[in-house]
Amino acid sequence: MLSDNARGAILMMTGMAAFTLSDSVMKLLGQTLPMFQTLAWRGLGVTVILGLIAWRAGAFHVRLARRDRWLVAGRTLADTGSVWFFLQALYHMPIANLTAILQALPLTVTLGAALFLREPVGWKRLAAIGMGFLGVLMVVRPQAGAFDIHALYALVCVAFVTLRELLTRRVSREVPSLLIAWANGTAVMLFGLAGAMGESFVAPDLVTGPLLLATSVAIVAGYLMAVMAVRTGELGFVTPFRYSGLVWALVLGFLLFAEWPDPVTLLGAGLIVATGLFTFYRERVTRRRLHRGTPSGRVPG
Structure with missing residues (x-):
């Protein structure tokens, strides 16, 4: 019989596969459907599915404090x-x-938490963050002609998600995760509808229709399994399995788009993952020290 940690790890890896599948389908849809219309259709599916789940769970009956309303709005x-x-x-x-x-992202969130939330971060984790950023540079390679505007977009995306995670840490625990996810889905749907007004309408057909449904179901499944994973196993044990998303991306990228990173990119990706795993490890050590009481004069790290 599987332990809770083992079940949590399986849930996390399956959730990352679902997220990567959703992203891959979105990439496929980008070849035939305008971007904002794709966002609107997927947002509609996500909003309906999550709305039904949240309604059955009673998430809409929770009254948010004013501070939480602002935090959820900013996160959205x-x-x-x-x-x-x-x-x-x-x-x-x-x-x-x-x-x-x-x-x-784990590296940028750790750094952001140290800078803006004053969470303790020692020199070992700071060194790991620096090495992780070196890995990012190896992937985008700004000095080797491989850096372009789309790599910059990826970095801006990291910045936005980091901000989202920092705001999430400030939201009260009483706020249901399903309610937050539903608000996100609704906002993305409205954003897609607004942008679609400037696009020529393209009706989903017998191919794109099922793909839109697939990406909607996959992203909801990924979210639910990721939540169940951290609730089933120990957070410090199951969280590193988020990196399995990179394996899924390599597999689906090769199978669906005939893409395979060059050796330098793979080395940079490996460095990012290694430093991220080290950061998770040091965070667990820090929490244990803080729980036992950190010796005076030492900065946990």
Whole structure:
């Protein structure tokens, strides 16, 4: 019989596969449907599915404090901005390269938490963050002619998602995760509808219709499985399995788009993942020290 940690790890890896599948389908849809219409259709599917789940769970009955309303609104705006920059990069970059850049998120969130939320970060994690950023530079290679506007879009997406995660940390625990996710889906749908007004309408057909449904279901499934993963297993154990998304991106990128990163990109991606795993490890050590009581004069790290 599987342990809770083992089940949590499986849920996390399956959730990352679902997210990557959703991204891959969006990349496929970008070849036939205008971007904003694709966002609107997917947003509609996500909003309906999550809305039904949230309604059954009673999430809409929770009254938010004024502070939480502002935080959720800011988080939603940050997430909407990240979606636009993500899709701009996704449509023009190999999906594995983009996914590798996004693997830097644990590093940027850790740095952001230290700078803006005053969370303790020692020199070891700061050194790991620096090495992780070196890995990002190896992926985008600004000095080797491989850096373009779409790589910049990927980095801006990382900045928006980092802001989103920092705001999430400030939201009260009483606010249901389903309610936050539903607000995000609704905002993205409205953003897509607004942008679609400037596009020529293209009706989904027998191919794009099922693909739109697939990406909607996949992104909701990914979210739900990621939430179940952290609730099933220990956070410090299951969270590193988020990096399995890079493996899925390599596989789907090769199978669907005949994309395969060059050795330098793979080395940079490996460096990002390694430093991210080290950061998770140091965070666990820090929490244990803080729980036991950190010796005077030492900065946990």
